Amino acid sequence: MDVKLWKDMIDEVIAFELPSPDSNDRLWITKLRTNLKMLGIPGVAYLGSFEEVVILRRDHDGQLYKQDKVITLYNLDFCDEIASKVDTLELGKKQLRFEALRVILQDQKQCYLNSGGSCHFIILLTVRNQIAAPKIRNFLREKLLEETRSYYENCSRSKPIPLMGNLVGSHAWSLKAFLYNSLRTYFGAPNICALFFPIIKYTGTPVQLDKGVFFQSPMLHWMLFCQFGDPERPTPSFYPDDFLTKVTSLTIKGSSIIIDPEPGEMVNSSQSLSPVEWFQPFKPFFFTSGAVNVSKYTHIIL
Numbered sequence: 001m002d003v004k005l006w007k008d009m010i011d012e013v014i015a016f017e018l019p020s021p022d023s024n025d026r027l028w029i030t031k032l033r034t035n036l037k038m039l040g041i042p043g044v045a046y047l048g049s050f051e052e053v054v055i056l057r058r059d060h061d062g063q064l065y066k067q068d069k070v071i072t073l074y075n076l077d078f079c080d081e082i083a084s085k086v087d088t089l090e091l092g093k094k095q096l097r098f099e100a101l102r103v104i105l106q107d108q109k110q111c112y113l114n115s116g117g118s119c120h121f122i123i124l125l126t127v128r129n130q131i132a133a134p135k136i137r138n139f140l141r142e143k144l145l146e147e148t149r150s151y152y153e154n155c156s157r158s159k160p161i162p163l164m165g166n167l168v169g170s171h172a173w174s175l176k177a178f179l180y181n182s183l184r185t186y187f188g189a190p191n192i193c194a195l196f197f198p199i200i201k202y203t204g205t206p207v208q209l210d211k212g213v214f215f216q217s218p219m220l221h222w223m224l225f226c227q228f229g230d231p232e233r234p235t236p237s238f239y240p241d242d243f244l245t246k247v248t249s250l251t252i253k254g255s256s257i258i259i260d261p262e263p264g265e266m267v268n269s270s271q272s273l274s275p276v277e278w279f280q281p282f283k284p285f286f287f288t289s290g291a292v293n294v295s296k297y298t299h300i301i302l
Contacts, residue, residue: 002075003039012298013043014071016050019060049086050076051096054103060089067107070117071298074104075124079204079217082127082179083135102186109190112228119228120286129201129218130168131175137161139178148181151244155264169218172201172249173262179222180244191229193236195282196243197222197275201260202252223275227286239282247271 003013017032019025029047036043046059057065078084078097085093108121140152140161155173167174176199187194204217229236240247248268251260257273272278 002077003036003041007039007041010041010298013041013045014067014298015043015045016053016059017045017047018049019047049088049096051086051100052088052091054100054107055096056088056090067111069115069298070108070111070121071104072118072121073124073298074122076101077124077126078128079126080128081131082175083131083139098182101183105186105190105192109192109228121226123224123226125179125222125224127175127179127220128204129172129175129220130166131171133162133165133167136167136171136174136178137163140174142181144181145184147242147244148177151264152177154245155262158263172199172218172220173264175220176249176262177244183224184238187226187236187238191231191233191236193227193229193238193286195225195239195279195286196247197224197278198247198250198271200250200252200257225279225282225286237285239285 003010013036015032015036017029019029020027026047029045033045036045044063046053046063046065047061048059053059053065059065082097083095084097085095086097087093088096111117112119144152151173155177159171159173161167161171161174180196183194200221202219202221204219206214207217208214245264246266246268248259248261248265248271250257250273259267259269259271259273261267
């Protein structure tokens with residue numbers, strides 16, 4: 001669906017498809033490759049999870065994974081939790097998503113150094129607003145940036161994380177803090193600057209748990225505008241300042257996007273709901289000429 005909607009802006013698609021759970025485990029990958037061919041978009045589709053293929057450098061067919069140029073749009077649509085495990089042929093069931101994110105950022109930087117190309121790219125990141133309470137508590141005990149620690153302590157006073165249980169749609173602030181802290185850390189080594197857009201909460205397609213029983217999927221969607229950093233600077237730059245507290249989260253309600261603050265966020269009723277308008281004040285930090293060219297993307301999908 002995303003590829004069909006963005007067809008006129010895409011030069012090439014790099015896609016990943018899991019084996020089908022049917023008796024014919026190649027059903028989904030065959031359909032995907034057929035659809036891409038019908039759309040007339042060049043590209044490649046790998047059989048296997050995004051995480052497994054980019055880390056092991058080959059898919060279930062033995063097709064080698066390689067990146068030889070900068071990718072300008074990542075659509076990382078993780079339908080499940082950010083910490084979910086994935087099935088792999090060689091390693092069994094593993095929690096590989098964080099390592100996969102680190103790998104693609106390193107790949108991006110290496111391609112830019114080797115071949116040049118666009119110095120800007122976009123990451124779209126979608127995860128389920130759900131995680132086990134003990135797991136997110138442990139994650140937030142890791143080494144935190146001062147900004148993250150302050151936000152975490154503030155939110156914990158007004159809406160603490162329980163000791164046990166599964167947090168389903170109730171503590172988006174904790175995932176926001178964890179993802180922000182993690183991505184800031186991952187961006188440091190390859191020296192990538194980033195503009196963080198407001199997190200958007202929405203209800204995704206219901207998931208069938210059992211016969212006749214459906215689970216409403218609370219989701220979080222995030223966009224980051226990225227740029228390779230100045231090699232002469234000791235650290236990359238991140239915008240806006242005090243993102244966790246000053247940028248108010250949003251929610252999709254019907255056909256509208258509304259301000260829907262999480263604990264610890266300042267309520268900013270004047271915050272633009274348009275991503276284009278929201279980007280305008282930060283344009284000078286990324287484009288010295290003020291021009292933005294987003295006519296064509298190379299697109300990774302899950």
